[in-house]
Amino acid sequence: MPVQTAQNEMRLEILSRPENVGLVRVAVAAFASQLEFTLGEIEEIKVAVSEAVSNSILHAYDGPGRIGVTGRIDGQALEITVEDWGKGIPDVEEARQPAFSTDPERMGLGFVFMESFMDDLEVTSQPGKGTVVHMRKVCRAPAVQ
Amino acid sequence: MPVQTAQNEMRLEILSRPENVGLVRVAVAAFASQLEFTLGEIEEIKVAVSEAVSNSILHAYDGPGRIGVTGRIDGQALEITVEDWGKGIPDVEEARQPAFSTDPERMGLGFVFMESFMDDLEVTSQPGKGTVVHMRKVCRAPAVQ
Amino acid sequence: MLVQEVFSAGHVILRLEGELDLGTAETFRRAAEEALERHGSYRLVLNLAGVSFIDSSGLGAILGRYRRIAQRQGRMALVAPPENVRAMLELSGVFKVIPIYDSEQKALAG
Amino acid sequence: MLVQEVFSAGHVILRLEGELDLGTAETFRRAAEEALERHGSYRLVLNLAGVSFIDSSGLGAILGRYRRIAQRQGRMALVAPPENVRAMLELSGVFKVIPIYDSEQKALAG
Ligand SMILES: Nc1ncnc2c1ncn2[C@@H]1O[C@H](COP(=O)(O)OP(=O)(O)O)[C@@H](O)[C@H]1O
Ligand SMILES: Nc1ncnc2c1ncn2[C@@H]1O[C@H](COP(=O)(O)OP(=O)(O)O)[C@@H](O)[C@H]1O
Numbered sequence: 001m002p003v004q005t006a007q008n009e010m011r012l013e014i015l016s017r018p019e020n021v022g023l024v025r026v027a028v029a030a031f032a033s034q035l036e037f038t039l040g041e042i043e044e045i046k047v048a049v050s051e052a053v054s055n056s057i058l059h060a061y062d063g064p065g066r067i068g069v070t071g072r073i074d075g076q077a078l079e080i081t082v083e084d085w086g087k088g089i090p091d092v093e094e095a096r097q098p099a100f101s102t103d104p105e106r107m108g109l110g111f112v113f114m115e116s117f118m119d120d121l122e123v124t125s126q127p128g129k130g131t132v133v134h135m136r137k138v139c140r141a142p143a144v145q
Numbered sequence: 146m147p148v149q150t151a152q153n154e155m156r157l158e159i160l161s162r163p164e165n166v167g168l169v170r171v172a173v174a175a176f177a178s179q180l181e182f183t184l185g186e187i188e189e190i191k192v193a194v195s196e197a198v199s200n201s202i203l204h205a206y207d208g209p210g211r212i213g214v215t216g217r218i219d220g221q222a223l224e225i226t227v228e229d230w231g232k233g234i235p236d237v238e239e240a241r242q243p244a245f246s247t248d249p250e251r252m253g254l255g256f257v258f259m260e261s262f263m264d265d266l267e268v269t270s271q272p273g274k275g276t277v278v279h280m281r282k283v284c285r286a287p288a289v290q
Numbered sequence: 291m292l293v294q295e296v297f298s299a300g301h302v303i304l305r306l307e308g309e310l311d312l313g314t315a316e317t318f319r320r321a322a323e324e325a326l327e328r329h330g331s332y333r334l335v336l337n338l339a340g341v342s343f344i345d346s347s348g349l350g351a352i353l354g355r356y357r358r359i360a361q362r363q364g365r366m367a368l369v370a371p372p373e374n375v376r377a378m379l380e381l382s383g384v385f386k387v388i389p390i391y392d393s394e395q396k397a398l399a400g
Numbered sequence: 401m402l403v404q405e406v407f408s409a410g411h412v413i414l415r416l417e418g419e420l421d422l423g424t425a426e427t428f429r430r431a432a433e434e435a436l437e438r439h440g441s442y443r444l445v446l447n448l449a450g451v452s453f454i455d456s457s458g459l460g461a462i463l464g465r466y467r468r469i470a471q472r473q474g475r476m477a478l479v480a481p482p483e484n485v486r487a488m489l490e491l492s493g494v495f496k497v498i499p500i501y502d503s504e505q506k507a508l509a510g
Contacts, residue, residue, distance in 0.1 A: 010168065011158040019313040023155065023175035025343070030168035043343075043374050050345040054312040105354060109346040109382055116381070164423040170453075188453075188484050195455040199422040250464060254456040254492055261491070 008034060008073040016057045016065040016084070024053050024069050031071045032078050035139040044117035045078070045137060051110040052082035052133045058103070060086025060131060076139045080118075081132060088127040096123065153179060153218040161202045161210040161229070169198050169214055176216045177223050180284040189262035190223070190282060196255040197227035197278045203248070205231025205276060221284045225263075226277060233272040241268065292340075293321040299398045301333040302326055307340035310348030318348075322355050332364025335397045339370040349382045356388050367397040402450075403431040409508045411443040412436055417450035420458030428458075432465050442474025445507045449480040459492045466498050477507040 010031050014020040028049045029042055037045070049069070056067045065086055072079040089095045096115070101108035115121045120136040155176050159165040173194045174187055182190070194214070201212045210231055217224040234240045241260070246253030260266045265281040291314035292307040302325045310318060326332060334355060341348075352368070359366045368390045371379060379385040391397040401424035402417040412435045420428060436442060444465060451458075462478070469476045478500045481489060489495040501507040 008162065008165070009160055010165070012172065013156040015154055017153065018316070019179055020153070020155070020176075021311050021313045022309060023172050025309075025311075026175050027157065027168050027172035030171045031165075034164055040374075046343060047345050047378070050311055050343075050347075054345065054347050057312060105350065107346050107350045107353065107382065109349070113346060113381075163426070166421050166423045167419060170419075170421075185484075191453060192455050192488070195421055195453075195457075199455065199457050202422060250460065252456050252460045252463065252492065254459070258456055258491070 007075075008071075010071040012069040012071075014053075014067050014069070016061050016067050016086075018054075018057055020067075021050055021053050021057065025050050028069065028071055028080060031073070034073060035076060035078060036141040037078075037137075037139050038141060041137070041139070045080075048114045048117045048135055048137075049080060049082070051113050052080075052135070055110050055133075056082060056084035056086065056131065058106075059089075060084035078137050078139065080135045082135075083130060083132040085130040088129055088131055089123070089125040090127050092123050092125050152220075153216075155216040157214040157216075159198075159212050159214070161206050161212050161231075163199075163202055165212075166195055166198050166202065170195050173214065173216055173225060176218070179218060180221060180223060181286040182223075182282075182284050183286060186282070186284070190225075193259045193262045193280055193282075194225060194227070196258050197225075197280070200255050200278075201227060201229035201231065201276065203251075204234075205229040223282050223284065225280045227280075228275060228277040230275040233274055233276055234268070234270040235272050237268050237270050291317045293318060295321070295325050297325075297329055297331075298394075300331055301335050301398055302329050302331055303335045303337060303394055305337040305340060309343040310341050310351065311343065311345050312347040315347050315351035319351050319354065323358075326359070326364075332359050332362045334359055334364070334366045335369060335394055336366070337369040337394055338375055339372065341372065341375050344375045344378050346382065349378060349384055353384055353387070365400070367391055367400070369394050369397050401427045403428060405431065405435050407435075407439055407441075408504075410441055411445050411508055412439055412441055413445045413447060413504055415447040415450060419453040420451050420461065421453065421455050422457040425457050425461035429461055429464065433468075436469070436474075442469050442472045444469055444474070444476045445479060445504055446476070447479040447504060448485055449482065451482065451485050454485045454488050456492065459488060459494055463494055463497070475510070477501055477510075479504050479507050 012027055025046050029046050032042055032045050068083045070081040094100055096111040098112045099108040118135040118137045122134040125131040157172055170191050174191050177187055177190050213228045215226040241256040243257045244253040263280040263282045267279040270276040294305040296303040356366050366388055368388055370392055404415040406413040466476050476498055478498050480502055
């Protein structure tokens with residue numbers, strides 16, 4: 001039985017390089033494990049984080065840039081924010097459509113996966129300023145005593 | 146063969162709570178894996194990081210506090226800095242002695258492990274201001290092509 | 291991401307091990323292109339049994355190989371994805387395009 | 401950290417699984433104290449086969465149990481530490497104080 005966690009927080013900053021996706025994923029998964037998520041739910045959280053961070057790495061910057069990832073546990077809820085200070089998304093609604101991608105090599109499923117694997121997804125973006133992706137997932141597993 | 150990494154950086158901030166040691170360890174291990182360290186060396190890095198972070202959690206603050214962890218890869222060298230803004234260590238030389246501990250329940254081996262598992266260890270501390278532990282380990286594995 | 295290569299019955303067999311994401315997709319892409327070219331074959335069997343994680347970048351890398359192979363009238367098959375990887379192949383629709391078998395033998399027999 | 405408990409031949413056997421560090425030492429400490437008290441026995445066999453990581457906090461927690469048990473003229477044994485854990489038991493000197501066996505059977509036989 002994990003330690004009862006009323007409230008916890010973490011903040012991670014990485015450079016926008018493909019080889020850094022994995023470390024964000026394991027850090028957030030370890031953080032999320034402080035709630036009693038099932039293994040399947042942890043897997044879903046890993047995919048969602050991977051998609052958000054991969055988007056910032058791929059789409060936000062032409063050159064090098066920074067990406068910030070914040071995790072928060074509040075009661076039984078896990079909140080994850082991924083932000084960059086890059087190009088931004090001109091039309092967020094369009095970007096969130098399945099199969100929409102500005103890169104012909106990609107599937108356009110990033111936002112779809114984030115949305116289906118988390119309970120809430122909020123995307124705020126300002127062209128030229130950057131993008132903030134906020135996700136939330138509630139842990140519903142009954143606490144086995 | 147990992148991607149050739151000339152230079153990389155990560156920064157992680159956590160709250161000084163025991164349940165957060167594990168997530169720092171996995172994040173730094175994933176980061177270190179970008180160099181071609183052996184599994185045994187990764188294990189050593191995990192212990193060293195665990196000791197430094199555990200020290201800040203245990204000894205730096207009476208109440209809640211923050212801990213910062215920075216990772217840097219520069220050529221074949223991994224550098225890790227763990228810092229807190231807590232009590233500080235009055236006599237660093239004494240604190241680094243084997244078996245020295247201000248807590249009777251502990252072994253006083255934290256600094257000993259950091260020193261024996263890393264190539265370099267620098268400890269800077271200012272009473273009332275905080276502590277900075279800087280560690281360095283060079284990856285010597287021949288790059289197998 | 292480790293890639294092991296075997297050539298059998300006119301097919302390039304690649305056995306992947308590790309996480310297939312944005313950080314490793316390029317390693318896989320290069321290994322696949324290079325092996326297909328070297329063997330002058332456009333038949334690829336991708337053994338996914340050792341893949342512990344996949345996301346849309348990984349799925350895209352697999353689909354990208356399929357597209358190149360299809361252009362050249364080749365053939366591609368996936369083998370033994372673990373439960374979590376199989377779920378992603380289904381959600382993304384990749385499993386409708388590329389057939390999945392539970393062993394390399396069956397994939398070669400086609 | 402998962403702790404499985406078995407009572408056999410007058411000994412409490414605890415099988416640990418996971419990482420033994422500052423974050424999990426307290427779970428282990430409580431499980432051990434509680435089991436010894438419940439069984440009114442001060443003989444503890446600690447199976448470490450499932451321990452994937454240990455640092456000085458984990459070693460300290462093990463040594464802490466040993467001290468309490470020694471105070472009460474009990475006995476404690478460690479079983480089957482994986483290679484990395486064994487190295488830490490040696491470096492810290494814990495293996496000089498608490499005997500290590502490669503099976504629970506041998507630890508019970510003493
Ligand atoms: N952080 C970001 N910065 C700039 N553009 C982004 C960002 N995230 C997503 N986008 C845009 O939204 C589109 C859709 O994203 P997504 O659904 O993840 O698909 P994909 O990444 O496969 O293209 C991307 O193609 C890109 O144009
Ligand atoms: N970050 C820190 N802040 C304040 N004091 C510290 C810090 N790190 C270490 N110390 C002091 O140094 C002593 C020795 O540390 P260490 O060798 O890691 O052993 P242990 O943690 O087992 O006591 C500690 O007992 C503590 O008094």
